[in-house]
Amino acid sequence: MNLRQFEVFHAIMRTGSVTGAARLLNVTQPSVSTVLKHLEAQLRFRLFNRIGGRLQPTPEAQALLPDIDAVFSRLAAVERLTQDLAGGRLGTLSIAAAFPIANGYLAKAVATFLSGRPGLRVALQSLTSPQVVDRVASREVELGVVHEPVGSTEVETELLVRSSIAAVLPADHPLARAPCVKLAALAGQPIVTYLPQNIFRLYVDRALAEAGIAPPIVAQVTVSLTGIMLAQHGAGIALVEPLMLRSLAFPTLVARPLDPPVEFATVLVRPRGTPDSSTAARFVQHVRAVLREEGLLPPEH
Structure with missing residues (x-):
C-alpha cells in the first residue's frame, strides 16, 4: 500500500462512501473508485461491501484501520511541527x-x-x-x-x-x-x-x-x-x-x-x-x- 491508497482507504472509512471520500480529498469520485479497485486487487481481498447504498467495511478493513489511523496521526504531528517551524514557535x-x-x-x-x-x-x-x-x-x-x-x-x-x-x-x-x-x-x-x-x-x-x-x-x-x-x-x-x-x-x-x-x-x-x-x-x-x-x-x- 502506498500513501495515496492509505489516504483513499482512510477517507472512505471516515465518510462511509466514495462520494464523501472524494469530497474530503478534493478529487473526483471516479479517481477514488479507481484507487480503491486497484487496492483491493493488489491486496486480493475486499475492503468494503455495498449495503443499502453505503460502503460497509469488511473485517479485514477494520483490522487495518488502527495502523492506518496511527500513520495519519504521525503525519498530522509532522504537519503541526512544520507549522511551528514556519511560525517560529518551535x-x-x-x-x-x-x-x-x-x-x-x-x-x-x-x-x-x-x-x-x-x-x-x-x-x-x-x-x-x-x-x-x-x-x-x-x-x-x-x-x-x-x-x-x-x-x-x-x-x-x-x-x-x-x-x-x-x-x-x-x-x-x-x-x-x-x-x-x-x-x-x-x-x-x-x-x-x-x-x-x-x-x-x-x-x-x-x-x-x-x-x-x-x-x-x-x-x-x-x-x-x-x-x-x-x-x-x-x-x-x-x-x-x-x-x-x-x-x-x-x-x-x-x-x-x-x-x-x-x-x-x-x-x-x-x-x-x-x-x-x-x-x-x-x-x-x-x-x-x-x-x-x-x-x-x-x-x-
Missing part, C-alpha cells in the same frame, strides 16, 4: 520522558529551568519508554529520559539516577509501621502491580520468586499512578515505582522501600553520535540539581 529544547518522570521531577526541572529564561521554549512529551527511545532515535526530540533497559543501537544512554520499586500502602497498614517492607511479609497480601508487558513487572516477579512467595495479584496496571490510585481506594498494596507519590498529594498513603531492594536505573537517552546543544547540556545539569534537592541524588561534594 521550542529550542525538545524532551520526551516516561510518564512518571515527565509528570514528576522532570516537570519541576522544566518549570524552574524556564524561570529567568523568557526567550526559551520547551516541548515536553510524556510517553512510554519505548516511544521515547523511538522519538530520540528518529531525532524528533533532542533528549529522552527513560527507565532501563534500552534496546536500540541508534541511541546512547547515560545513567541519571538509581531508584527502587516500593510498597505503596495506607499509612495505617501494619506493614507501614516499619521503615521498609520485607518481601516475605507480603505473603498472602493482595498485590497491585504492573501488567506483564511492563518491564517493571519482570523486576517484581523476580523479587517475589527469590523471596519464595506468590501473593495474590488482584490488579495489574500499565502505569504507576493507576497502581497508586488503586492502593488509595483499598484494592491492595501497590508494588510500583513511587515517584508519582512524591509529585501528587496522597495524604493517606506512604511508600516503603522493599527489603531486599528492587532497583532499576533511569537513564538519559540521546541520538547516537550527536552532542548536546548548550541549552540541553545546561538543562541536564539543572535536572541533576533538582534530583539532589529532591533527595534522589546525593549532594555534590
